[in-house]
Amino acid sequence: GENVEQHPSTLSVQEGDSAVIKCTYSDSASNYFPWYKQELGKRPQLIIDIRSNVGEKKDQRIAVTLNKTAKHFSLHITETQPEDSAVYFCAAISSGGYQKVTFGIGTKLQVIP
């Protein structure tokens, strides 16, 4: 099955700096890679996603890059703000079967004012 590795597990940045979270996946059949933000005790919320036919996608301060050959994808948050503090999960979804979502272990991001 799919295996998604995510790092770092914790990340502290100063407000205004950039944050980068990296993930690798194992299943070459995976073709959809969403990123979720989860605040304490709440449900994960999709913040950005990318499909395997695209190498990069940007939405305001958030961007995601995908390298299919190397099987890794990254989340970039620029001009970080305290409200960006949360746990971020990457995920990989394959095109076959029931399209299970396999999550990374999560990265706790702390933005220091």
Next chain:
Amino acid sequence: GAVVSQHPSRVICKSGTSVKIECRSLDFQATTMFWYRQFPKQSLMLMATSNEGSKATYEQGVEKDKFLINHASLTLSTLTVTSAHPEDSSFYICSARVSGEAFFGQGTRLTVV
């Protein structure tokens, strides 16, 4: 986006009792729903895939007789934790996918005392 509603949000039960958690798709039909468990500071781990009108598919290591899943309609899946023990205390979240994107319920914080 699509709305997935999960109930209850919090439940405290005594050891040995059973707890039912409901997951509803409010504005779409979901032939497949996913049930996850999340322990503190950990990622979302898929427990089982719920299929409308048929048996659920359980992940390795998840006891199907302990975690009963029923998906009787296209808008409702239920997870029943039977004979709950303190180690079952966790955050349980359901999810359904629409056009590839995963939408999550609010989650249920189960505490077994």
